[in-house]
Amino acid sequence: MITAEQEELMREQIRHHRCSDRSPTLEFDSLTVEFKSRRGTARVVDRVSLQVWPGEIVGLIGESGSGKTISAMSALGLAPRGASVTEGDVRLSGESLISMSEADLRKVRGDRLSLIPQDAMRALNPVLRIDKQVGEPYVIHRGSNWSSARSRVVDLLADVHIPSPADRSVEYPHQYSGGMQQRAMIAMGLALEPELLIADEPTTALDVTVQAQVLQLLREIRENHGTAILFITHDLGVIAELCDWVYVIYAGAIMEQGSVEQIFDHPRHPYTDALLKSTPTVHTVQDELMSIPGQIPSPFSLPSGCRFADRCDRRFDKCSKEPSMHAVSPDHMARCWLEVGE
Amino acid sequence: MTSPLVEVQSLSKSFTGSGPFWRRRDVRALVNVDLEIRAGETVGIVGESGSGKSTLLRIILRLMRPTSGRVLIEGHDINLLARRDLRLMRRSVQAVFQDPTASFNPRQSIGAALAAPLEVHGVGNSVSRAEKVQETLDLVGLNGSFVERYPHQLSGGQRQRASIARAIMLRPKLLLADEPTSALDVSVQAQILNLFKKTKSELGLTCLFVSHNLGVIRYVSDKVAVMYQGQIVEWGDSEAVFSNPRHEYTQTLLAAVPEANPHNRSKGPSLVS
Numbered sequence: 001m002i003t004a005e006q007e008e009l010m011r012e013q014i015r016h017h018r019c020s021d022r023s024p025t026l027e028f029d030s031l032t033v034e035f036k037s038r039r040g041t042a043r044v045v046d047r048v049s050l051q052v053w054p055g056e057i058v059g060l061i062g063e064s065g066s067g068k069t070i071s072a073m074s075a076l077g078l079a080p081r082g083a084s085v086t087e088g089d090v091r092l093s094g095e096s097l098i099s100m101s102e103a104d105l106r107k108v109r110g111d112r113l114s115l116i117p118q119d120a121m122r123a124l125n126p127v128l129r130i131d132k133q134v135g136e137p138y139v140i141h142r143g144s145n146w147s148s149a150r151s152r153v154v155d156l157l158a159d160v161h162i163p164s165p166a167d168r169s170v171e172y173p174h175q176y177s178g179g180m181q182q183r184a185m186i187a188m189g190l191a192l193e194p195e196l197l198i199a200d201e202p203t204t205a206l207d208v209t210v211q212a213q214v215l216q217l218l219r220e221i222r223e224n225h226g227t228a229i230l231f232i233t234h235d236l237g238v239i240a241e242l243c244d245w246v247y248v249i250y251a252g253a254i255m256e257q258g259s260v261e262q263i264f265d266h267p268r269h270p271y272t273d274a275l276l277k278s279t280p281t282v283h284t285v286q287d288e289l290m291s292i293p294g295q296i297p298s299p300f301s302l303p304s305g306c307r308f309a310d311r312c313d314r315r316f317d318k319c320s321k322e323p324s325m326h327a328v329s330p331d332h333m334a335r336c337w338l339e340v341g342e
Numbered sequence: 343m344t345s346p347l348v349e350v351q352s353l354s355k356s357f358t359g360s361g362p363f364w365r366r367r368d369v370r371a372l373v374n375v376d377l378e379i380r381a382g383e384t385v386g387i388v389g390e391s392g393s394g395k396s397t398l399l400r401i402i403l404r405l406m407r408p409t410s411g412r413v414l415i416e417g418h419d420i421n422l423l424a425r426r427d428l429r430l431m432r433r434s435v436q437a438v439f440q441d442p443t444a445s446f447n448p449r450q451s452i453g454a455a456l457a458a459p460l461e462v463h464g465v466g467n468s469v470s471r472a473e474k475v476q477e478t479l480d481l482v483g484l485n486g487s488f489v490e491r492y493p494h495q496l497s498g499g500q501r502q503r504a505s506i507a508r509a510i511m512l513r514p515k516l517l518l519a520d521e522p523t524s525a526l527d528v529s530v531q532a533q534i535l536n537l538f539k540k541t542k543s544e545l546g547l548t549c550l551f552v553s554h555n556l557g558v559i560r561y562v563s564d565k566v567a568v569m570y571q572g573q574i575v576e577w578g579d580s581e582a583v584f585s586n587p588r589h590e591y592t593q594t595l596l597a598a599v600p601e602a603n604p605h606n607r608s609k610g611p612s613l614v615s
């Protein structure tokens with residue numbers, strides 16, 4: 001059992017574990033995003049706090065519909081129509097992005113931070129050649145001319161293994177396969193070696209060998225430029241391979257966080273545990289995959305207690321109240337009543 | 343032995359290349375591909391990104407004409423079908439596309455989009471159609487509230503599930519699925535994969551399933567085709583391909599699968615290639 005002082009100490013150690021002095025590159029401070037509609041208010045991101053320190057690669061995993069994309073987009077001021085940040089803040093190296101003017105935000109986006117969006121095919125402009133799109137940040141943010149931008153583009157496309165990059169750079173998005181479109185977006189995201197990179201499921205359309213090369217590129221950009229990376233993915237293998245720290249989100253709230261070793265070796269939250277057990281593997285034949293029964297609660301009517309309760313097989317009487325985040329070891333926290341002593 | 347449901351015979355597809363004409367080279371998306379799918383079987387396709395998987399599916403769906411070669415469904419060349427047979431084929435062959443956003447009309451609610459195939463083929467009345475929509479959404483783990491929503495109001499994975507629901511509305515004989523679970527978390531993915539398996543055993547669904555996730559392919563497929571640069575370089579029973587891969591590219595693929603174990607990190611591949 002852990003006392004309050006011990007826990008406070010552990011929180012301090014957690015901070016220390018990840019970064020001792022500098023301020024985080026990206027910080028979500030109790031970020032809350034809501035949709036208002038005729039049917040009421042949907043709270044899709046609920047007081048999410050997370051940090052990404054300089055040079056750190058942080059994974060964000062969670063159920064489909066749990067608010068990963070919306071929180072990333074809201075942070076960049078790109079929330080969809082109808083969504084608004086109702087509480088909390090997002091800071092880039094200490095500077096609030098939420099209160100920044102649209103003009104300043106536009107300067108920051110693409111220059112100091114870049115986003116690789118979940119839907120590459122939708123993000124690309126169908127009537128603009130690939131080289132124009134990938135090269136644009138150089139021209140806009142670095143004042144480069146088009147001919148030198150073009151040669152950089154060809155290098156970048158080669159980095160992400162587009163075959164015959166010089167010839168294919170002058171094609172249009174519809175001439176690219178799904179994975180090639182995704183790689184064009186990755187190239188664009190890496191172009192300016194930003195301070196912060198948010199990558200929303202960037203490798204879903206890539207075969208595992210190209211994926212491995214892209215992950216290597218990300219490691220290099222972090223080594224060489226200290227880029228902080230927030231990596232949203234469903235692929236637990238990629239998390240294990242790439243990330244230093246992991247946040248697990250469920251129905252809009254962070255349920256567990258910890259070093260990648262802690263999350264995989266000692267998952268403490270029943271949701272994380274179930275996720276780890278649902279993965280199909282290449283190594284064995286499986287008769288039936290485990291899945292978590294039921295559905296994620298609707299953001300219009302979140303339960304008042306633990307939001308995982310109606311699907312949790314370890315639920316007990318305390319779970320009708322909302323648990324808070326508890327430190328369980330110097331590099332690990334979980335939001336579950338099982339972690340709380342008497 | 344039953345005759346195959348789908349036969350792909352020396353299929354090739356080239357796209358005119360871009361760039362200045364004196365060094366323009368065509369993109370050879372498919373090169374002499376042969377493939378057979380028997381009724382009730384799930385064939386998995388894995389392969390390099392850009393190796394022609396989506397092109398193959400588009401040709402089988404008649405969305406694109408091959409440069410040469412042909413595709414037979416139940417023994418009939420799909421590009422020579424009479425109008426009536428074409429209608430039947432459209433009904434019994436359904437697809438889940440790699441890009442679920444593009445396949446939905448942004449101005450149509452999910453409920454309307456799912457009911458549309460039933461209406462087009464004159465199935466049931468509006469009440470029974472609404473019930474069927476509800477039932478199918480439930481199968482893919484989306485509750486009733488999604489009927490009224492529009493595509494842009496869904497998360498990536500929710501949209502993908504809506505597109506799976508639409509593809510199975512008419513209970514097709516043949517389902518072509520291009521990366522149908524790429525946007526799903528592993529638990530929802532497990533739910534969908536179990537659904538595929540169940541539909542297959544209960545309704546005899548035949549399925550061509552493209553995925554970059556080798557674990558997924560191993561789990562759902564009876565047979566596996568491995569594609570590389572427009573060709574099928576390895577073909578065989580799923581078990582044989584996974585436990586004893588013969589082609590070098592298959593071996594490379596299997597070796598590159600990231601393991602869900604942070605203690606076994608690879609050093610990362612060398613970037614010189």
Ligand SMILES: Nc1ncnc2c1ncn2[C@@H]1O[C@H](COP(=O)(O)OP(=O)(O)OP(=O)(O)O)[C@@H](O)[C@H]1O
Binds near residue numbers: 044067498527
């Ligand atoms: N425009 C919108 N109007 C209303 N609700 C929306 C809208 N866009 C998204 N949502 C809802 O907000 C929730 C969070 O969506 P988000 O896209 O952030 O999920 P996600 O975690 O990225 O999921 P996925 O893994 O499937 O991409 C979902 O329940 C989704 O249905």
Ligand SMILES: Nc1ncnc2c1ncn2[C@@H]1O[C@H](COP(=O)(O)OP(=O)(O)OP(=O)(O)O)[C@@H](O)[C@H]1O
Binds near residue numbers: 178371396
């Ligand atoms: N409409 C088109 N015009 C020109 N080239 C095309 C077109 N469609 C596909 N290609 C090219 O054909 C090749 C095969 O593309 P395809 O989309 O079939 O690949 P894929 O195997 O599905 O790849 P991914 O796994 O990345 O989705 C690629 O080089 C692609 O750029």
Ligand code: SF4
Binds near residue numbers: 269314335336
């Ligand atoms: S708080 Fe209770 S219901 Fe929630 S995850 Fe923990 S044990 Fe399960």
Ligand SMILES: [Mg+2]
Binds near residue numbers: 070497498499
């Ligand atoms: Mg998303």
Ligand SMILES: [Mg+2]
Binds near residue numbers: 178179395396440520
């Ligand atoms: Mg494809």
